[in-house]
Amino acid sequence: MLLTRGRLLVVAAAVCWSLSGFFLKAPAIQAIDPEARGLLVACWRSFFAAGGIALFVDWKQVRWRPGLLPLVGFFAAMNLLYVQAMTSSTDAGNVIFLQYLAPFWVLLGSAFWLHERLERENVAGIACGLAGVAVIGSAVIGNSQATGALLAVGAGVTYAGVIICLRYLREEDPGWLVFLCFVCSGLVLLPFVLTQERQLAGEEWVWVGALGTVQMALAYGLFANGVRHIKAQEGSLISLIEPVLNPIWVLLAARTIDASWGADIDQRTIVGGGLILLGLVVRYARAEGTPCSNIDDTGVRRRERLGWGLVAFSAVGAALMVQSGAPEVWSWGLFLPLAGGWLCIFEAWDRTCVFHAAFSTSEVAGAVCPIDEPQTAAQAKLQAWLLTLRAVAVAAAIIAVFDLMVGT
Secondary structure (H helix, E strand, C coil): CCCCHHHHHHHHHHHHHCCHHHHHCCHHHHCCCHHHHHHHHHHHHHHHHHHHHHCCCCHHHCCCCCCHHHHHHHHHHHHHHHHHHHCCCCCHHHHHHHHCCHHHHHHHHHHHCCCCCCCHHHHHHHHHHHHHHHHHHHCCCCCCCHHHHHHHHHHHHHHHHHHHHHHHCCCCCHHHHHHHHHHHHHHHHHHHHHCCCCCCCCHHHHHHHHHHHHHHHHHHHHHHHHCCCCCHHHHHHHCCHHHHHHHHHHHHHHHHCCHHHCCCCCHHHHHHHHHHHHHHHHHHCCCCCCCCCCECHHHHHHHHHHHHHHHHHHHHHHHHHHHHCCCHHHHHHHHHHHHHHHHHHHHHHHCCCHHHHHCCEEEECCEEEECCCHHHHHHHHHHHHHHHHHHHHHHHHHHHHHHHHHHC
């Protein structure tokens, strides 16, 4: 099923994670000195999160094993690197962008460490998602020092390590894993916090406590449970809905609670969010059950050649438009060949021809044969409809990004 337990849990975790902007942009948090804010929030939210998740730990099943060391190390390093990068001269948007490269590291790490097969659907979905992250990041990335950028990249790598470790330790109680991470992370940051003059006070404790329990404890608890049932690659892809929702919550707060939350959603954020959602469409717009093939190997190769040919034709047309200075709206004239090209590619990947599915036929050795079984014919039609949806979505997203790039 599309809405499996594991996927729903990871979606819920991503929603909780996306509330970080809402909490961190709150006037009470913003009133903290910028030099002290990062360490104070990161440290104390970890302890609040540990307290929240401790209520759900099955302490009878708690045990220590060597495999916990990498998880704790990655989690503590992730928090320390993230905070240090955020408090350095690197733009905050740059740090967030570089950290969200984590799905790429998960893709590599899960293949080599967990020996998970690199599924084409996951690779394609993550590629679209990372393209969306790049577009969002292009709106906020500025000049930054190399040290800060390296710290941000390190935060992304260690975040990927956390995801892979949670998947590797899926037989352990997820509450215990998350609790251990939070406690160790807080202890790593505590010495830095205690040396500061500025400490939390009054309403600040309430906001940091809410941040720790909702955005950290609940989110990681849900995620740790979710990746027990799905692959690490898939979990990292689904979690990319976090940067899509993050600015939306902040905007809603600014419009309904207090304008001091203030945030306008940049056009690139909208396009980037669309690409991330497109990645989810590419990954999940597939018929469940046994795939129905209605074309043979010859048909697959023919459609692949035609598809990539149409994509190349569209690319040449786009290049000529840029060179000639044609209006941006003309780019939509390339929609049909681009969508047709991707439709042929997806037909080859799914071994499903839309035309044959519409008429309940199949192509074998150049001959067209009817599909006699109604269930098989219905499955082929569903696959054809979903891959058509994917092709249209991909073509529209590519043209939208092209218009954005040309217009800037």
